[in-house]
Each structure stands twice: as structure tokens, then as C-alpha cells.
């Protein structure tokens with residue numbers, strides 16, 4: 358297997374669009390549930406979305422649950438979206 362370390366394409370779990378890591382928002386599964394990972398550096402199983410609406414779509418279609426291999430509560434999705442919008446405002 359060949360691994361390309363730089364600019365590895367990541368796929369949005371919502372719409373399937375491929376982008377580099379820096380253009381996508383990372384979610385990470387932790388012991389405390391699913392969180393938004395603004396740095397992209399938290400350890401744990403991660404999934405990427407390009408926007409909050411893709412996050413909602415991925416959650417509703419259960420693609421997000423499949424990507425993270427866990428059940429996800431609506432409240433966790435709401436929290437992730439709140440954190441995403443806060444971090445967007447901070448930019």
C-alpha cells in the first residue's frame with residue numbers, strides 16, 4: 358500500500374466531495390461523544406464535512422454514524438453545529 362502523506366484528499370461524509378483537510382471541518386469521536394475539532398489534531402476516529410448542512414445530512418442519512426462507527430445523539434450534532442458557528446465567528 359502506498360500512502361500519500363501530504364495533501365491527502367478527505368471526503369465530506371455529507372455530500373461526498375473531496376477536498377484537502379484544511380478545507381473541511383473535522384469531527385472527532387471521543388469518550389465524551391462527538392465533538393467539533395477545529396485544530397484537526399485531536400486523537401480519535403474522525404470524520405470530515407464541508408459545512409454544517411452536510412453534517413446534518415450525514416447525520417440524517419446515518420453516514421456520519423457509519424463513518425465514526427458509533428451512535429450519535431441529535432444533541433451532539435446540535436452542539437457540534439453551535440461550536441462550528443462560534444469558531445466561524447471567531448475567524
Ligand SMILES: [Zn+2]
Nearest residue numbers: 369372407411
Ligand atoms: Zn459536503
